[in-house]
Amino acid sequence: MTTDLPAAPEYAEPVVDWHRLDVRMLIVRPLNELIGLVPLFVGLLVLGRGETWRILVSAGVIAAIVLFGLLRWITTRYRITTEQVEMHTGLLVRKRLAVPRDRIRTVDLTAKLGHRLFGLSAIRVGTGQRDQPGEDGLTLDAVSSAEAERLRVLLLTIAKAEAPAVADEGRAGVVLSEWDNRWLRYAPLTLSGLVAAGALFGFVMNFARELDIEVFEPMSEAARWVVAQPLGLTVAVFAGVVLLVATLGSVLVYVVQFWGYRLTREPDDTVRVRRGLLTTRSVSVAEQRLRGVELVEPLLLRAGRGAHAKTVTTGLGRKGESNLLLPPAPVAEAHRVSAEVLRQPDVVDRVAVDRTTADDWATPGSVGDRTADGGADQVVESPTRTPLRRHPVAALRRRMVRAVVPLLVLAAGLAWFAPSWTWQVVLALVPFSAALGWDRYRSLGHALTDRHLLARAGSAVRETVALQRTGIIGWRISRSFFQRRAGLVTITATTAAGNGAYHVIDVAEADGLALADAAVPDLLRPFLELPD
């Protein structure tokens, strides 16, 4: 296939001999595992009085971990042929994994702290095949960072159907977005601090109990002192402390997760996200496999005019945050990044355009205003900014019924069985719930651009998805008993990427069908009842 190309890139030369993982893994893997076992060793060595069995057990555990690491290193080999990536691993249970190279969708480089100290990086190859859950892709843990970088370029280059006939070496990626210290103000709006503080508190308490440190006595002392104070002061102090801890914690979490965030478009037509303070992560997605972008606005973040963004793509696990495109940032930035990423490259045109306008690409100021000078229909304005079509009033009625009726039923039940203040409290919640219902209705919307299907829903977490129309691989139209009475349907576009299905909720039946019919030509048409 590559023989008739004029100048094949040098790095595309197939590697056919078997490689081992980096020899430094003999140290790094045991080190990483030992760090996780520190509490055990503390329990064994520090707490006892140095009995022989404690020392023996510790030595045994360490020996086992080192031996396990050694066996793993000896038994693991990989090679990359022109056709596929192969990996053999395991001593007792032998595994032979082979991933066809034309199925590679994403390459994910992860370097934990231990890896970074030794200049290593784990590399995960995603294929988007979900036939066997949990068996998606292949992981090499770990190779040297230089080797990982080489593999990343190599794997993603051949992953494309038509490799560009120009040597891309020496051209750096185009930066689409970068870490900005001002984004830190969105950290407290993510509530991650509260979660982190809660988890830390739980961990410390657990550990303290293990170590038999008396924490409950001083704490209950403190509690008694607090209760003795006036109620207003107690509440204020408590709220203040929680707020402070949550703010500091969330900023810390934000920095640890997203430090050094950098979104680039690489010369090999992949979109690459790099981030992380301690564990660094680099996720590359073949642009041709990008099926869309999802804008996520949790209620608090939305109140602060912020948003974060995810890619809709095949080949990324749905767990973890490996589909992250933009950390919590100003919503305008989220729209801009979506527009940049969704720009569909026409491979042939791109080569010509890149040469002439290479300077424009690197200038941040011109990025937003760039006009379509290469491909006929490059997206300039973000599709996620497209004005959305409201859904019928019947949809509002459904939101309101859902928001209010359960509370009324609960209040009625409580009035019957429970003390009278309980149902009053529940009734007082009704206006808030109704406001949430109203907001849920306001969030509903859909639109169709020449390339994307847009759908928005949700209030507590408002999600706007821009899904490539060519990425839609089927439709589901569902109508519940109550939707039927209201003349509404829910249209679901199924896709190989992201969640697998994206919904247009509670749309008028005829509008929804027209939308689906227009989005994917000729798929729905044979099954529509056309007017006489």
Next chain:
Amino acid sequence: MDGVSNEVLRLRAPRHQVSRKSITLWTLHALIGWAVLLAPQLVVLIFSASPWQVTAAIATLVLGTAHTLVMPRWRYRVHRWEATPDAVYTLAGWLNQEWRIAPVSRIQTVDTKRGPLQQLLGLSTVTVTTASAAGPVLIEGLDHDDAVRLADELTTTTQATPGDAT
């Protein structure tokens, strides 16, 4: 859109009905489900019959009977399927209904499957999977021979279509 007036746009029903024996299958499913719910209540009733328990048992019996009588016939009137050279089209449900459309070019696998009750009645389910994680398109309650023929047909057309269906 393309001159089609939105006001009258509706989905037409898929062409083929499922096998009439499906009514028996759904009735059996419903009977088994309600029996599991009712049996423990009856056992309790033998030992102590408080008014609450009697009411609950009667309510279960009435609901169960209604469901067992109504649901299978209703479902039979709703469930339909169709396979064109371009797409598989199904309609299923009773109170809540769902139409599913999968283009043949995006089909990954086609299986037939039969549980013990289905084997007894000579029925089969055809499962058509696409690359989406949202679940397959199911055609339940086909006569076994029809199911095998449909699966073969779909497999042949799918194999003739290039691409990796994502």
